[in-house]
Amino acid sequence: MPSGWKKKKKQQQKQKLQQQVDRLTPRPNNHNSNWKLSNQYYLNKQRFMLEILHHVQEPLLHEQWIALGQQIVSDKSQYVHYNEHMRQLYQYLSTGRLLPRDVYYNPQQPEHYRETLCLFHFFYNTREWSTLRQNICWARLHVNPALFLHALMQTMLKRQDYQVLIMPKIYELLPAPYHSERLVREASKFNYINWIRQQLMGSGNESHVQLVLPKRLLPTNLTGDLRGSTSKWSDAMSEVQVLSLTATNVAEQKLGHLIEDHGWLAYWYYINMGVALQQQHPETGQIRDWWYWRLGQILARYKLERYGQRMEYKRLSVQEQGAETEAMRQHLTDLLHKLELGVEQAIATQSYRLPNGTVLDLRKDQNWLLGLEELFPYDLSQLQLPFAGQPQQLLELHTMLRQPNFYSYADRLIHAYRSYRTWFQPSYHQSVRPIGMSIQEVLVEPLVTFDEPVDVDLSNVLHARNFYFEKHFMWPHSLQARRHRLQQQPFAITFQLDSNRTQSVILRTYLTTSGGAINEEPFYQLDSFLTILYKGNNTIRRESRDFLGTIGDHISFTELYHYVSLAEQEQYDFPLNITTPSCGFPRRLILPRGGTAKPLTMRLLILATPYNYKARQGQEMYCDLGDGISSWDELPHGYPFERFVEPQELLGPHTFWQAVELQHKGYNEVKN
Known part of the structure; x- marks a missing residue:
């Protein structure tokens, strides 16, 4: 075979791999990369949305929209589907059973949830913008404002033709x-x-x-x-x-710089809004993996902040002086205790009894997934106190992450989740160790945090x-609140890798403490990305602004x-679409506050896995889970920390541990 032909064939292979990498590597704010200019039709829609949401908690004063909202659109032909939920809303109207405007709205209460679902369908199923606009005006006038906002938010997140607004x-x-x-x-x-x-x-x-x-x-x-x-x-x-x-x-x-940060709080709100009211019924297992992974990452990030502040972080205990009442604390404790007993019993008997009495052998086929589904729902409805009629800071999506006890309860939940998966999750379907490659060195630019006015x-x-x-x-x-928030200087990580052939790998980077037993330490994923390796030495530089799933201001x-x-x-x-994705994590919070008198010592874990050409792209950063969740491969979300790991799993040429130091400086010192 001619050497020129071989060279051409290798070049074609490299180009094909590079095209695969480019196609499947998510671009931060990829909706923003398409700077199509808007027209008057779009601008009219956008202005309407901003005016209808202005002072959403107060009665509507805008005369044009008041006039338009006197009647809901009743013509069934104006809807793609006219379902039982929509008929039920008319029953609420005719019998005067709409939730009053001044009543505390709790989306987890069954009655409130049903009305939310009814209104959502009157928004989501509209054929034309004019119908949706009239229904929005009607709901803004007549519906509980928090319920209205919940249903409208869901529509804007899940109707792809309106996501540009x-x-x-x-x-x-x-x-x-x-x-x-x-x-x-x-x-x-x-x-x-x-x-x-x-x-x-x-x-x-x-x-x-x-x-x-x-x-x-x-x-x-x-x-x-x-x-x-x-x-x-x-x-x-x-x-x-x-x-x-x-x-x-x-x-x-x-810990105020973290748990009082509005971006930190809103991130959890949007994640749960994305999970709720799914219309296309994607694979629930993927969403469950993703939801528990995100919860585990929130917990890990919080623990790293406690570690940096020299506070207990390995196992969190409930504080008696929390935001919840004694009744709520007992309610949540009982729920978690029941879950932990269920997991212990499943592990001891290798079985699980369904509500209908059927006993599942968790060792057989995919029964372990059925047990996981029964034991670990991924919505928050089961946490609610029955018929809660007033705000509960610990259970409100807006305020959950402000409460230190939230992380204590989450710690127990994640521990039970990982325990179950450790016992029942089968071996991975794909190889997790690349062949013929090794991570030789990792160079990290200075990690500097500071307090930034905003x-x-x-x-x-x-x-x-x-x-x-x-x-x-x-x-x-415009009234603006001037406050300070945690921020870090941009940095980059440079990877030196050797490979004996051309191949594609996924590099995952985790931040953790300076030492200790692996399964007792929090591992927070800074980044994961797909890259191509060529035969010989490879130098790959990764900028912090490109870290997967993070957003700016x-x-x-x-x-x-x-x-x-x-x-x-x-x-x-x-x-078009110049704001940041709502389900993206604030980039400014990826690092815990560094040390002031002396640097905070931590470690990076870099983990390489093979790319198996089974990646899928989703829009979960935009809170749209209708087509499933993005993934690089068939490994569970959060791999390998979706379960407890054996220490030797994190050893070998495909892994690398790197000590790092975090320094905290003054704002003027950084800017100058």
Whole structure:
């Protein structure tokens, strides 16, 4: 065979592998890479969504949308499907059984859930935008506001033809759960007219609210450079007064910089919104794996923060002075105890009894998966107290991660989950060790964290009447909360690998403590990616901004509205979908706070596995699980930590341990 032909064949093989890598490697914010410019039809939809969501907790004041929302669309031909859920909503209407506007909404309560499902179908099944818009206006007028928002959020997440519309982040739509009571109280009491008078009289310096001059918002490095020097920001915000309310510096609290971070809290909210109300019924096993993996990652990240703060982190105990009542604490403890007993019994007997009395032999076929499904549901409905009629911080999606006891309960849940899988999960279907390759060296750029000032939009806390002049909607000012959050400097990891042939591998990078028994330490996955290795030495550099599943900062509610207004006046070419994916993890939180007096010592674990050409792409970063979950291969989500591992599994040429140090510096020191 001619040598030239062999060379050409190898080159074709390399090109084919590279194309496979490029095709299957998710790009951060990949919706943002397609900068198609919007038209007036899109802009009208976007403006409507922002106006209907403005002060969603208060009665609607916008006359145009009030007039449109007097009747729900009853013509069945205007819906793709007209199902029993939609007929049930008419029964609620005719008998006056809609949830009142002023009642606490709990989506886990059966009655509330059923009404949510009914309204969701009236949104989701519409054929035309005009029908959906009228139904939204009707619901905004007549439906409990929290229930309305829940059903609308689900529709926007799950209707692919409407996913291009930008929804403000949940902590801007409902700011109250994401901030301190003091901050919310001061914002809600703010009287703009009185504040103006104080400014004119020269007594404005006594106010907690200050006019931002020169006009700007932090941070400046938004997705799409929408606050940068070359943007249209000054034009869009030219007639808006930016007001700043000084917030408590949560970074001064022991763990406040993590568990009080609005991005950290919202991440869990969106994950559970994505899991709920699935219409296309994808493989439930994939979603369960993904949900427990994300919960385990949240727990691992929290434990790493405790480790860095020199607090107990290996097994977490419930604090008696938590946010929950004694009855709730006992309820959750009993549920977890029942689960743990169920797992212990399954392991001891190698069987599981179904509710109908059937006994499953968990060693036979795929019965272990049936047992997993019965023991470990992945929704939060079973955690609720029966008929809870008032907010419960520990069980509210908005506030769960603010409560230290949440992590204690999650610790027990994940321990039981991993115990079950350790006993019953069969051997992996694919090889987990690449052949003929080794990780030679890993170089990590300095890991530096710092506290960064940031503005969070509180405009929806202000009274809605401040935004209407002679019955016309206006947005003349924006109230922002200035607070500090954890941030890190961008860094890169460089991998040196040897291979005796051309092959594709998946590199997974985990952050953990400086030592200890493997199954007692938290392993937080920083990144995983697909790459191609060529025969010989390979140098691969991975930037932190490219880490899988992470996102940067986005445009605020106020700015979004004024950019849309500018585009409607044809003074700005508005790009589509310029916000960040809602189910992406805040990139600024991937590292725990570093040490100040001396660096915090930790380790990286790098793990290589073969690529078996069975990857699948999903849209879970956008909270859309209708087509399943992305995966590199057939390994479970969270591999190898979906179960307890044997120490020797993390040894060999396909693994590498690297000691690292994290330093925490001052903001001015970092920026200078």
